[in-house]
Amino acid sequence: MSPPLLGVEEEVQSSVSSPSVECISENGMGLKERNYLGLSDCSSVDSSGVSSNLNLKATELRLGLPGSQSPERETELCLLNLGKLDEKPLFPLLPSKDGICSSSQKNVVTGNKRGFSDTMDGFSEVKGYVYTEKSWMFHEAGSDSESPQSVGHGKYPGNSGVNVILSTRSPGVQASVKQDEPANVLQEQPRATNGTSLKQTVISNNNTGAPAAKAQVVGWPPIRPFRTKTLAASSKNNDEVDGKPGPGALFVKVSMDGAPYLRKVDLRTYSTYQELSSALEKMFSCFTLGQCGSNGTAGKETLSESRLKDLLHGSEYVVTYKDKDGDWMLVGDVPWEMFIETCKRLKIMKSSDAIGLAPRAMEKSKANNKKEFGYGC
Amino acid sequence: MNYFPDEVVEHVFDFITSHKDRNSVSLVCKSWYKIERYSRQRVFIGNCYSITPQRLIARFPGLKSLTLKGKPHFADFNLVPHDWGGFVDPWIKALAKSRIGLEELRLKRMVVSDDSLELLSKSFPNFKSLVLVSCEGFTTDGVAAIAANCRFLRELDLQENEVEDHRGHWLSCFPESCTSLVSLNFACLKGEINLASLERLVARSPNLKSLRLNRVVPLDTLQKLLMRAPQLVDLGIGSYVDDPSSEVFSKLKAVIQLCNSIRSLSGFLEVAPCCMSAIYPICENLTFLNLSYAPGLQGNDLTKLVQHCRKLQRLWILDCIGDKGLGVVASTCKELQELRVFPSDPFDAGNAAVTEEGLVLISAGCPKLNSLLYFCHQMTNAALITVAKNCTNFIRFRLCILDPVKADPVTNQPLDEGFGAIVRSNKSLKRLSLSGLLTDQVFLYIGMYAKRLEMLSIAFAGDSNKGMLYVLNGCKKLRKLEIRDCPFGDVALLEDMGKYETMRSLWMSSCEVTLGACKTLAKKMPSLNVEIINESEQLEFSLDDRLLVDKMYLYRTLVGHRKDKPEYVLLL
Numbered sequence A: 001m002s003p004p005l006l007g008v009e010e011e012v013q014s015s016v017s018s019p020s021v022e023c024i025s026e027n028g029m030g031l032k033e034r035n036y037l038g039l040s041d042c043s044s045v046d047s048s049g050v051s052s053n054l055n056l057k058a059t060e061l062r063l064g065l066p067g068s069q070s071p072e073r074e075t076e077l078c079l080l081n082l083g084k085l086d087e088k089p090l091f092p093l094l095p096s097k098d099g100i101c102s103s104s105q106k107n108v109v110t111g112n113k114r115g116f117s118d119t120m121d122g123f124s125e126v127k128g129y130v131y132t133e134k135s136w137m138f139h140e141a142g143s144d145s146e147s148p149q150s151v152g153h154g155k156y157p158g159n160s161g162v163n164v165i166l167s168t169r170s171p172g173v174q175a176s177v178k179q180d181e182p183a184n185v186l187q188e189q190p191r192a193t194n195g196t197s198l199k200q201t202v203i204s205n206n207n208t209g210a211p212a213a214k215a216q217v218v219g220w221p222p223i224r225p226f227r228t229k230t231l232a233a234s235s236k237n238n239d240e241v242d243g244k245p246g247p248g249a250l251f252v253k254v255s256m257d258g259a260p261y262l263r264k265v266d267l268r269t270y271s272t273y274q275e276l277s278s279a280l281e282k283m284f285s286c287f288t289l290g291q292c293g294s295n296g297t298a299g300k301e302t303l304s305e306s307r308l309k310d311l312l313h314g315s316e317y318v319v320t321y322k323d324k325d326g327d328w329m330l331v332g333d334v335p336w337e338m339f340i341e342t343c344k345r346l347k348i349m350k351s352s353d354a355i356g357l358a359p360r361a362m363e364k365s366k367a368n369n370k371k372e373f374g375y376g377c
Numbered sequence B: 001m002n003y004f005p006d007e008v009v010e011h012v013f014d015f016i017t018s019h020k021d022r023n024s025v026s027l028v029c030k031s032w033y034k035i036e037r038y039s040r041q042r043v044f045i046g047n048c049y050s051i052t053p054q055r056l057i058a059r060f061p062g063l064k065s066l067t068l069k070g071k072p073h074f075a076d077f078n079l080v081p082h083d084w085g086g087f088v089d090p091w092i093k094a095l096a097k098s099r100i101g102l103e104e105l106r107l108k109r110m111v112v113s114d115d116s117l118e119l120l121s122k123s124f125p126n127f128k129s130l131v132l133v134s135c136e137g138f139t140t141d142g143v144a145a146i147a148a149n150c151r152f153l154r155e156l157d158l159q160e161n162e163v164e165d166h167r168g169h170w171l172s173c174f175p176e177s178c179t180s181l182v183s184l185n186f187a188c189l190k191g192e193i194n195l196a197s198l199e200r201l202v203a204r205s206p207n208l209k210s211l212r213l214n215r216v217v218p219l220d221t222l223q224k225l226l227m228r229a230p231q232l233v234d235l236g237i238g239s240y241v242d243d244p245s246s247e248v249f250s251k252l253k254a255v256i257q258l259c260n261s262i263r264s265l266s267g268f269l270e271v272a273p274c275c276m277s278a279i280y281p282i283c284e285n286l287t288f289l290n291l292s293y294a295p296g297l298q299g300n301d302l303t304k305l306v307q308h309c310r311k312l313q314r315l316w317i318l319d320c321i322g323d324k325g326l327g328v329v330a331s332t333c334k335e336l337q338e339l340r341v342f343p344s345d346p347f348d349a350g351n352a353a354v355t356e357e358g359l360v361l362i363s364a365g366c367p368k369l370n371s372l373l374y375f376c377h378q379m380t381n382a383a384l385i386t387v388a389k390n391c392t393n394f395i396r397f398r399l400c401i402l403d404p405v406k407a408d409p410v411t412n413q414p415l416d417e418g419f420g421a422i423v424r425s426n427k428s429l430k431r432l433s434l435s436g437l438l439t440d441q442v443f444l445y446i447g448m449y450a451k452r453l454e455m456l457s458i459a460f461a462g463d464s465n466k467g468m469l470y471v472l473n474g475c476k477k478l479r480k481l482e483i484r485d486c487p488f489g490d491v492a493l494l495e496d497m498g499k500y501e502t503m504r505s506l507w508m509s510s511c512e513v514t515l516g517a518c519k520t521l522a523k524k525m526p527s528l529n530v531e532i533i534n535e536s537e538q539l540e541f542s543l544d545d546r547l548l549v550d551k552m553y554l555y556r557t558l559v560g561h562r563k564d565k566p567e568y569v570l571l572l
Helices: A002-015 A022-033 A038-047 A076-090 A102-111 A116-141 A148-155 A182-205 A212-216 A225-241 A273-283 A305-312 A336-342 A359-375 B006-013 B019-026 B030-039 B053-059 B073-077 B089-097 B114-123 B140-149 B195-203 B219-228 B247-258 B273-283 B299-306 B319-332 B356-365 B381-390 B416-425 B440-449 B465-474 B490-495 B497-502 B515-524
Strands: A251-256 A263-266 A317-322 A328-330 A345-350 B042-045 B065-069 B104-108 B129-133 B136-139 B155-159 B162-164 B183-185 B210-212 B234-240 B264-271 B288-290 B314-318 B338-342 B371-376 B396-401 B431-433 B455-459 B480-484 B505-509 B528-533 B551-556 B569-571
Touching (some): A225 B264, A263 A273, B006 B030, B019 B030, B053 B089, B089 B114, B114 B140, B136 B140, B140 B162, B195 B219, B219 B234, B247 B273, B264 B273, B299 B319, B319 B356, B356 B371, B356 B381, B381 B416, B416 B431, B465 B480, B465 B490, B490 B515, B497 B551
Parallel strands (some): A251 A345, B065 B104, B104 B129, B129 B155, B136 B162, B155 B183, B234 B264, B314 B338, B338 B371, B371 B396, B396 B431, B431 B455, B455 B480
Antiparallel strands (some): A317 A328, B505 B551, B528 B551, B528 B569
């Protein structure tokens, strides 16, 4: 049933309002096409009312952030609390949606008396992170052969215009979002100083020990960037030391449809498709490669067919690369080492444009989409 | 003492070396002030904005060694924007113009330019020692100038600086006539160096005692260097990777046996664990071991290594050693005084990190422990209370629970009681860093018991102004207070404004201090510089006094407002 999807999309489109988020602006078009990205949803917080925050009781809310610890490390109890707690800070002015954790809201206020405008400014910073994680989480939830979109769909209609990012959290799910280079986070922090208070608000609410927002606090943990950078560089080199060849960095350009400028990534700083995926996701916030090895299969460089399917699931975008011969290939087919040896350039393109790259996979994806629609929402 | 001629008094003063004592001596009477100032050779300035170079030069014409610190401590954690200040250039320029025969310059958290370094290298013929810690703003060109021009250079020590590498063969700039090197530390440089130049340099430096290499120096060069310098006392290994069966490695093993003066070992920026066995012979004598930059070593590699280090006094290590590994440390290193455990993966709790158990084991096994920096994922009150029972000699106690407001996971209580126990039993505590879930209660304890406390770092703690007030009222020796994200506001800030004149500095960020209160403070206390750091773009310095200040840094000064402040700093 496409209507709900479209419905949400449209709403999303209309509510992508001007308190623009950096990542929105980076991904302008792409964002609109995502139906479960909280970013757009979040904007609707301002515009639309609170009315939609109804059925959230049934939903475990989790505003995870990139680089957060995997959820399954927390107890399930924590999960519940987390979801509720996390939700609060981003919408300090909204009435307690489910009536949950009003006390935590107080913590918010005590900890940081920031005016709303300040909060909202920081909001924009956090949004990108938050919503990235959200979409990520979604995929995880659906990683067991079921389409995550169906899960999403199941939620959405009831929460049309929902202003909170939703994600189901099944206990066994691993958050594969890894901070592959903590230094990056630290380096990203300075531009987010506007939002410092907000992030800290998020942090201070994670009283249950949620690591989720940890990565986003400026200057926490108190480690010199020199140390983090050096450690990161050393780790990377040590991987190479263990038998893999390759000196120096391997920077390739990454372009994304609709993004106003390109980025560069050093492929040598990653050792799996998963890491690359999460890094790209961070870079192009609303983009995702989908899950790779999310179920405890760390270290696998080869993607099985089923996982490739997961990759493309729920994703309007695919990552492709240009190889030595100049051909555009779908990322994920070959073992990682082979990939980095042949990859010259990366491009994140819309699935629709990617037709012909891996027709099998695309067809499967489409087929599954159709299935989801059929579920009814 | 009035009956003694000045020369005699001066001779007596020669035996007084600590800065504090010298400062006290100078306050006794005019005569002593005069004698002291002419005989003073070493000066320490903890805040470069508290005095001007001109006044320094005027008072201490015999100055030979200057230590300067620039940015506040929280600048280490990206809380201070980039061009806030801390420029060494005016100091070097002023010193260069004067008749000061500078021989040693030690800088921490300052901005150093290549031009400054070049001026430094050319202005002081007897210049002997340059130590830069956590500085930035210079490139290897500046380092090259030092190498080339300081004919009697003994010490070039670059620690954790952000140095832009211009690959300019700075090492080759040491003239052939330079044979005076005692200490060379370039571990923080990232770029290539000329290995042959390095070998020749080491070969012609018979007094070399400390050598810390960077990542690009491979194992075979290390072997050659150790051949040339078996007298080394402090060694920092760059890359430690080779095939254990190779000839080079055998040579290394042999030469290491000869290096029985090595007491301090660090580096291993790249390491193959299988090669660590070659190090064991020198482990017996080590007093300082720093493996905190060696993520290539896993828990059991570390444990195996540590088992050989019975004489260790200072250990810096990554948390992948785990609680068990710390247990091994506790049972092996009975002389341990300082332990620093750094997180190998600060944002991910998954790895074999350390918990309160490791700390308890250490406290039980190492009676001489007096300095701790411990990053962990959780801590309990019970553990801290046990640690406090076991260790009563702490001078520095810095605990960082990676999750900012984490409570005791067992009892779900704040960690007030735990930290309270620590301050109660460690009467000599000078430096304390808190973390975890904390209420005003912990500050009550600190104010009551931490009578010798000089530096306190607080984050995400407390409930109300009372917390800060307990500290300000109770800690009579407090010199540096840095606070972030705590609910402390105007009432606490303004209660005892005179207190800040007894302190070096106060940092408060993301607290509840208003602009109005800062203005009041600045007005009432002309001897303080109250700086507001405001980086948000949308906010001009609107004069609304009710505005909450994002970052405030205040420090005592004798020279009023600084002239080099950036746009975003408001000096009240």
